[in-house]
Amino acid sequence: MIKFYNFLKRSFKEGFSIFLNETSLTIVNIMTTIMVSLILWLTVFSFYFLNQLNNFLQERLDFSIYFKSNVSRQEIEKIQKIISNFPGVNEVQLITQEMALEKLKKDAKANPVIERALLELKTNPLVDYLIVRAKSSEIYPKISEYLQKSPYSDKIEYLTYFENQKIIQKAIRFSNILKIINLGLIIIVLIFSVLIIFNTIYISVHSLKDEIEILQLLGASNTFIRGPFFFYTLFFSIFSYIISLGVLIFFLEKTKNFWPLVLSNFLPHYFILENFLQINAIIFFIIITINLLSTLLSLQKHLK
Amino acid sequence: MIVFKNVTKIFSPNIVALDNISFEIKSGEFVLIIGKSGAGKSTVLKLINKQLEPTKGDIFYKNVKITNISSKKKRELRRKITTIYQDFKLLFKKTVFENLALALEIWGKSEKEIEKEVLFIAEKLKIKDKLNQKAETLSGGEMQKVCLARSLLFKPEVILADEPTGNLDPLSSLEIIEILKDLNKEGITIILATHNKEIVNSLKTRVLTLENGRLISDKNPGNYSLG
Numbered sequence: 001m002i003k004f005y006n007f008l009k010r011s012f013k014e015g016f017s018i019f020l021n022e023t024s025l026t027i028v029n030i031m032t033t034i035m036v037s038l039i040l041w042l043t044v045f046s047f048y049f050l051n052q053l054n055n056f057l058q059e060r061l062d063f064s065i066y067f068k069s070n071v072s073r074q075e076i077e078k079i080q081k082i083i084s085n086f087p088g089v090n091e092v093q094l095i096t097q098e099m100a101l102e103k104l105k106k107d108a109k110a111n112p113v114i115e116r117a118l119l120e121l122k123t124n125p126l127v128d129y130l131i132v133r134a135k136s137s138e139i140y141p142k143i144s145e146y147l148q149k150s151p152y153s154d155k156i157e158y159l160t161y162f163e164n165q166k167i168i169q170k171a172i173r174f175s176n177i178l179k180i181i182n183l184g185l186i187i188i189v190l191i192f193s194v195l196i197i198f199n200t201i202y203i204s205v206h207s208l209k210d211e212i213e214i215l216q217l218l219g220a221s222n223t224f225i226r227g228p229f230f231f232y233t234l235f236f237s238i239f240s241y242i243i244s245l246g247v248l249i250f251f252l253e254k255t256k257n258f259w260p261l262v263l264s265n266f267l268p269h270y271f272i273l274e275n276f277l278q279i280n281a282i283i284f285f286i287i288i289t290i291n292l293l294s295t296l297l298s299l300q301k302h303l304k
Numbered sequence: 305m306i307v308f309k310n311v312t313k314i315f316s317p318n319i320v321a322l323d324n325i326s327f328e329i330k331s332g333e334f335v336l337i338i339g340k341s342g343a344g345k346s347t348v349l350k351l352i353n354k355q356l357e358p359t360k361g362d363i364f365y366k367n368v369k370i371t372n373i374s375s376k377k378k379r380e381l382r383r384k385i386t387t388i389y390q391d392f393k394l395l396f397k398k399t400v401f402e403n404l405a406l407a408l409e410i411w412g413k414s415e416k417e418i419e420k421e422v423l424f425i426a427e428k429l430k431i432k433d434k435l436n437q438k439a440e441t442l443s444g445g446e447m448q449k450v451c452l453a454r455s456l457l458f459k460p461e462v463i464l465a466d467e468p469t470g471n472l473d474p475l476s477s478l479e480i481i482e483i484l485k486d487l488n489k490e491g492i493t494i495i496l497a498t499h500n501k502e503i504v505n506s507l508k509t510r511v512l513t514l515e516n517g518r519l520i521s522d523k524n525p526g527n528y529s530l531g
Binding site: 002003006007010021210211213214215217218219220221222224 | 353355375376378379380381382383387393394395397406407409410412413414415454458
């Protein structure tokens with residue numbers, strides 16, 4: 001137990017000594033780790049952006065149910081309640097014929113012909129309808145199928161789902177393709193990052209090969225030799241991660257008003273604040289794992 | 305104590321460093337291994353301290369075969385058979401104390417024990433005043449004394465000295481040889497590889513001569529002189 005404590009104490013001290021004294025190696029390792037940390041953050045943000053883009057598109061691709069003019073409002077409200085309880089449905093909004101006419105008048109202001117035609121109307125020709133907003137556009141065909149098979153099918157004039165179906169499917173395909181491309185790019189970038197980290201650490205370890213050889217000639221065990229390198233890797237990884245986090249927070253703070261202009265629901269600083277511990281724990285774990293594995297593999301060549 | 309039995313060492317692709325050599329070194333002996341550069345002197349020492357494995361033949365230490373032994377046994381052996389080198393193999397950015405303490409840290413000794421033993425050995429080799437100096441600031445002779453001190457901390461049975469005076473001035477060389485002679489008198493077996501004629505002629509001791517990897521002579525004290 002005392003021997004293990006002495007080993008840990010020595011490894012910690014020696015690891016810190018390498019961190020302080022091997023300045024150029026430490027700087028290169030820190031720079032590389034910062035780069036990889038920022039790439040990982042970029043990965044998180046790109047996925048968040050694509051999710052938000054998907055949500056943004058879905059919100060705009062609504063699904064409307066138009067009723068026949070003889071259907072009462074109570075019946076429409078009953079259907080509204082049934083659809084609201086559908087799994088995955090966020091909101092079902094009732095647009096009365098009065099509201100629909102008001103909207104039409106408002107939209108027609110740009111077109112004087114329609115505006116004049118609307119003024120001449122004595123009765124409201126529009127009907128009540130429901131706008132359904134779901135978490136995913138995949139819910140809409142299910143609602144449509146349900147309605148067509150339900151006792152309410154004869155009360156429905158038409159569903160806009162069939163008009164929007166193509167554009168909905170295109171949007172889903174587009175966002176899925178973007179996600180796959182993003183994933184592919186990230187895997188490639190990550191592979192390169194791991195190779196860069198491994199090579200940097202490999203060079204660092206190699207430059208200390210004389211020290212490793214001396215320890216071996218003095219009869220040191222492989223664990224004894226690995227100890228300081230383990231702590232050294234921990235030190236520069238933690239240090240790099242703190243710097244990369246600082247850079248990220250600074251960047252997000254400076255650009256927080258810019259992102260909503262690109263995509264209204266893309267708010268990376270709020271996203272980070274909400275998931276701070278979770279995301280940091282995952283990224284830090286990945287960084288530490290890559291760095292420690294690189295160190296141990298680089299050392300292995302000298303410990304044979 | 306150390307027995308070489310028909311040992312051959314061939315380096316890739318086909319460089320014969322040692323060619324079927326056999327000899328025995330008894331406990332407490334002071335043996336010189338001489339020969340030109342590339343004769344195989346360092347290879348013999350590296351085979352003894354397990355930096356190398358023989359291509360053919362066997363090596364015995366205290367009647368135990370030490371060819372192809374485990375890493376653990378190698379580490380244990382390197383505490384009994386220590387080595388000092390021409391290029392010192394010190395951690396130059398560390399202080400003398402830290403260099404010496406390292407040997408005991410490897411053993412897992414406590415800080416108190418380390419301090420006590422380092423002070424004792426530094427006193428013995430008269431380097432106590434250098435303990436807080438960085439190794440890189442020492443002279444060649446002082447560096448070699450630190451290496452010897454580090455070796456002695458292991459309480460070795462054998463000291464291998466690979467051209468220990470190669471980088472030293474004549475006075476420092478003499479001082480190191482005197483220390484080695486004293487250690488030999490204390491019972492430590494010394495195997496010294498050198499091509500320094502003055503050392504060979506001044507030491508009336510057993511000499512193994514190597515030439516192109518072959519052992520061409522094994523002469524006992526008093527009847528060897530390098531002209």
